[in-house]
Amino acid sequence: MPILEGQDVTKYFGGLAAVSHVDFYIDQGEILGLIGPNGAGKTTLFNLISAAFPISSGEIRFKGHKLNGLKPHQICKMGVSRTFQETKVFANMPVLQNVLVGAFFGTPTRISGEDAAREATQALEFVELSAMSATPVKDLTLVNQKRVEVARALATKPEVLLLDELMAGLNSAEISEAMELVNRIRDTGITIFVVEHVMKAIMGICGRIMVLHHGEKIAEGTPQEIATNKQVIEIYLGEEAHAGS
Amino acid sequence: MDITGFISTHKKLLLVVFLVLLVVFLATVPLYGGIYNVRVLTAALTMVILAVSWAMFSGTTGYMSLAPAAFFGLGIYTMCVLEKQLPFLVIVVIGGLVAFAFALLVGLVTLRLKGIYFAIFTFGLVVFMSELINYLEVAIRQAHGWHITPLDNTMLFHTMLGLAVVTVLAIYFIRRSRYGLAMMSIGGNEEAAEHMGIHTTRVKVFTFAISSMFMGAAGVITAPILIYINSNIAFSFYYSFMPILMAVFGGMGQLYGPIVGAVVFTYLERLVRNQFPNYFMIGFGIILVVVIMFLPNGITGLVPMLQGKLSGVIARLRKGGEAEPHANT
């Protein structure tokens, strides 16, 4: 059974379907990529999984349990955690406090202060931010703020991690570091669902890729298959052509 | 060990000792202070409780409540109703519980929604209470207003002091706990907080209820000071405006910020109230606006900046002292 799956997932905003009858699945330990042009519905799909807003129709299941109707904090405690496209850190709090929030509240059972502090410190070490633990997050660079978000999500001890455009705004070296981080996360046994625009990253780390366009899934397969898929090439080339005109 | 070393390693202990001495000192004021000073101090303590409680919720979560007066007034009326039935201290506790319950209700209705609905609801809450109680008074008792038997000033002062200590301690420990962390993350980014496992509605409602509880208890103690109560006196916008002004001026980032603001404005108000009856309120309104615009962290928000400058000065003085011996080598 896939660890996370969705059937016929649909979300309407007014009359417009942002996500339309999408089926997806991820197996435990996979890194699944989600790509598509702007406005394709990628972040919306993440928002449906994490229950940031309610699903219009269809079902999403985590380890066989229906997620429909649950609230974000419940889903987090169940083991699905995420980062956000526009980094939603707690800007005025120090780095360690940010991650502590995840450690304290992300687990289903109550955790002691000591254990939480330990989890948070470990998460910070994992993302290589220990040196900055006392710095207010608002004073950090974008790259480091994104790392704080990742550490915070990791501190909730997730089984599935949703990464929303982790590499947006990063330069080439930072992208390589981020790719390496994602692989290290996968190596700890966490299943990862990645939304990305940066092609080299997606192709490099994902075992499988899904493509959304206007809210519908139009392709799914290995990076090789996607890279050679005519439809996918068209929509991306089409986008470039539009951008040029 | 020299003095500065001693102070820095035992900072916390010295602070606790200082605070205990302060409370003890305050408790002895009635012995030599005179009735006027006791009454002013009681008023200051009332404001401390209101300001600190308001800041505890609105300062951390960012949900602006405009209704401290509603809960304070509820406490006043609890005293009116129970005055003859129960011992005074029991009524104080009950007043707190009544305010807690009412705040729970308000919170459950409004805190599931965006902050603006909370603001809309709390804005008129004072008038709502005033009118409703007004109607009930006439319907049930066929009379407006209550006369409360005055109680001993010293006893009231000590009770208020006790309540203030309890309030500040409670809020201090809540702020340091994981609960306080949850509140701050709600204020930082509510959506992210919820996604990290925080049941945001529950945290908000509970915190709001606790903060209102202290306000209600303070109201009970205030009733015997006011002596004559009616719905306009009990539910006066003054008790919403002043705590907010004091907390914002003092600074909501630190626990002692609202305390500073409460003390400053209690005495400031006494000074100007008689000279310029309506004008001083205009002045206070202007201060509130100016502080929010230019000093969002309040007066105590300037402390880190001042600390920085002070340590810079100390460092330079130290260097100046050390330079002499080396100059000859």
Add this chain to the structure above:
Amino acid sequence: MIERVPELIITGILAGGLYGLLAMGLSLQYGVCRVLNITHGEFVMLAAVLTYTLATLGINPLVAAAIAGPLMFAIGFLLHITLFRTLKARTPSPAVFEGSALLVAFGIMYIMLHVGKIGWGGLRLPCYYLSEKVMFAGMTFFKNQIVAFAISVAIGVAVYLFLTRSRLGRAIRATAEDSATAGLMGVNTELILALAFGLGALMAGIAGPLSAMISAPSTAIGFQNTVIALIVVTLGGLGSVPGSFIGGIIIGIVNLLVLGLWEPVLTVPVYYGILMILLLVRPTGILGKK
């Protein structure tokens, strides 16, 4: 008492027009500028007491509305340029801005209230106008109620057309929707925000004299007016002009029914009952976006 119900309902509808005008101003200020302007009622109050002063100089309330309206527009416009615009520039996030703007408005409310008290005292200041009775089907109405209703609705229609048909109106709506994008498309968002805020104040400036000619104002009416505006806006839906009028008429009818059949002092508690149910069931209001 039950025979009075039709009369109360129609009077309520007439009053509702004025409430709609009131609410529309507030809705505009929040919808566009994201400022919950709790001083809105104080603008009404100042315009109303000003009407009294002008009446003592021989100027009737309708003319006063033509004076007070632009005056309040100017004050609102200036307030936005000096205070809210600066505040917006200094606050990092929209949520913090809304909270701080609310407190700033709270402070201004106190200032305006006391300025009013110093200038006009605490008593009621009668400046009735057009209070001749109008009989219809056995019910009694007053000319000023009908005139106020007509003017309010006319302004409502004008504003609606302005917002939907004119270029400036579209710019305002674009800024309300997404000010960053609007700015990129060449809209002078800073000016638009101040204009919208002033426009909201303009409506308060007209509502004041209109209500003053019907019921003698005092410096204490500000608060009640703000509460009514807030409830009507929530009921009708933040940001919707037709919603403000529908909400206004509903609240107008409720107001009159409570006044006539129950207890005047219970109007606010009844509004709160409605507000509570509304917040539990459909907080975005009747015509608000979900």
